[in-house]
Amino acid sequence: MGFLLAVTAFEWLENAIGGQVWTYPALVVAVAFDSLFPIAPGEAMMITAGVLAANGDLVLPLVILAGALGSMLGDNASYGLGATLGRRAERRFFSSERSRQRLEWARRQLRERGVVIIIAARFIPGGRTATTFSAGALAMPWRRFVAIDAIAAGLWAAYITLLGYFGGATFEEDLWKPLMAAGAIAVLVATAGELLRRAKLA
Helix, strand or coil: CHHHHHHHHHHHHHHHCCCCCCHHHHHHHHHHHHHHCCCCCHHHHHHHHHHHHHCCCCCHHHHHHHHHHHHHHHHHHHHHHHHHHHHHHHHHHCCCHHHHHHHHHHHHHHHHHHHHHHHHHCCCCCHHHHHHHHHHHCCCCHHHHHHHHHHHHHHHHHHHHHHHHHHCCHHHHCCHHHHHHHHHHHHHHHHHHHHHHHHHHC
16 A cells, blocks of 8 residues: 555656745655655655656755655654653553563663664654654653654655665666665664674673
8 A cells, every 4th residue: 555655656746746846845744744654655755856856856955854854743743642642551551560561671672772773763664653653652752862863864864865866767667676775774774783782782
């Protein structure tokens, strides 16, 4: 379902968007929505915008900025939902000693490896929503979350836009390539971060 929406958005953007000013706010809204609902075609729209920037129809830095801003807005909305709804769910569904131990384990993971988890999750559709919601639900300090998320949003926006920018016409026929690449990058980031963390502990 999400992939079909992504393909449709890709084709629509390619045919409909020139250099209109409203393109950039549209990207902000689409990416923010994608951060809350993974079926939204945020990746496809950013890749398409990158292709259009390569063709001179859009301004590359503005595309990246729109993607980063949309990412942060959506991620913070998800965090806010987690902070409000998640705490109610915690009181209701995590009342047993065992469930509270699991919850504390999750909090400890975010506290110790929050940077790696949040950055890696931003590259995974669905993973970013679950992670940002959990960060709010598990009471991760908002200032720390915002600082990490700003880095994650900037890296993701630059990466996904440049995929389209340098991939050009290649991705017009094979949208799955950059989407698969985004997932592969997330795995590499998570693995590298875990290895670095273990090296510091050693």
